[in-house]
Amino acid sequence: MSLTRKACVAGVYEHPTRFAPDKSMFQIAAESIRGALHDCGLTIKDVDGLAMAGIGMSGMGILGFCDYMNLNPNYVDSTSIGGSSFVAHTAHAAAAIAAGLCEVCVVAFGSTIASYRGPTGAGGGGGDTCDQFEIPFGPTTVGSYAMVAQRHIHEYGTTPEQLAEVAVTMRLHASMNPVAKYRNPITVEDVLASRVISSPLHLLDCCIISDGGGALVITSAERARNLKKKPVYILGTGEAVRHAARGQRDFLDIAAAQSGKLAFERSGVKHADIDMAMIYDSFTITVVSTLENLGFCKPGEGGAFVSGGRLRFDGEFPINTDGGGLSSNHPMMRGMFLVIEATKQLRGECGPRQVKDCRIALVHGTGGSLGLRHSGATLILSNQ
């Protein structure tokens, strides 16, 4: 069964706050749901599906949120695979809608990780079986990605300057986004002069920490036709996981290789058809490695690919026009904002950072730790 154009992103809302010490994470999620329903002209009474994952939500946290919102959905999805969760939720919602399990599914997220001051990228640890062979050695999120960066540099000659270009471009985009957390321009030299967090990654190679949240309304193509905003169709989806593979993994083969291939095959879209992309930028290496694994360039060419302004909103291959996790917001999970910005681009709502003639966008979420265990989820979206 092909999912192509059966379901749409009908409504989106990005919570503008970046610091919310006065709010709870459920409150931010609820305010985001109100915003996304208002965006497309639906009401909470129309919602019969809910997808959610959050920082600090327990395995059954979605039950608590149904209680909080007094929702009685026919379909629930609390898939929790890190920052890519909401990209996967969008795909699952589309499949559920196509299969008749629900008609209007809300994907929601709220986080107060910055104001709560929880341990984020430089924390570590866990209680699962596999963790027992890692936690004694001090793994951090940054460290895990840094080990992939180190290998990438070794294998392909990628330079710290090339990695830094990603951060510089994201900051340029953030300067055009009024709600971005950091908007002052930075240079490659600034990135390289910032302190090393986990070699070879500097502070400015790492995503920021913010509060925030957002919501998406996913519905059938038929239902979306009569709503307030122009529907954004889901053409193809894919998801994948990579891990240590019993000690035999090639760490430059990441989940995007599998999820991207699936999304392209299922959508029938070619790489050359993609007008802009939202690529999870937890770290600069994430972008370089993801672009290679999605097939936008060959393995080892990612460093050159991200250079020379190609990723700028007015460049050959615009990505992360909102400023990304490196500059706009990163409440520990960012997949939500990837779908929101891609949708706004496809609707032509991005003002000074709008990509010209934007018809097809690719979204790729990464969750977990690239050098330990991680997930990848890819969506291909179109306004036609």
Added chain:
Amino acid sequence: MADQKEKKYLKPLPVIDEETRPWWEALQRHELYVQKCRDCGDLRYHPRAQCTSCLSPRTEWVRCSGRGKVYTFTATYQNQGAGFREALPYIMAWVELDEGVKMLTNLVECRPEEAEIGMPVEVVYEDVTPQVTLAKFRPAR
């Protein structure tokens, strides 16, 4: 307790279960093993009860030489976790054992600027508590 005067070990310790206990007990004896499937021959680290290639539960323990090379590494300068913040910077690495599987570990007796990918390393055993010994690696001598 007799060892109360010793410096308290602050870093997280593994929770050892029945499935992985033989591996941790071998480390206490300063022996390093990987597992090999008796049916299909697939090697695996970390230890688990069945082969992930053919699901056979018939497992052979292969004693490792303790030698390998650095597959990748990072020197960590920021970690507020107890035990680690006192140890900054420390080097975390994936080491590829001569037997052919990679394991996450620390490089010790090595400064961050000396570490490099491909560097030959050898195991050192750190008895961190009476119950737990960790396999770490230093530049091969």
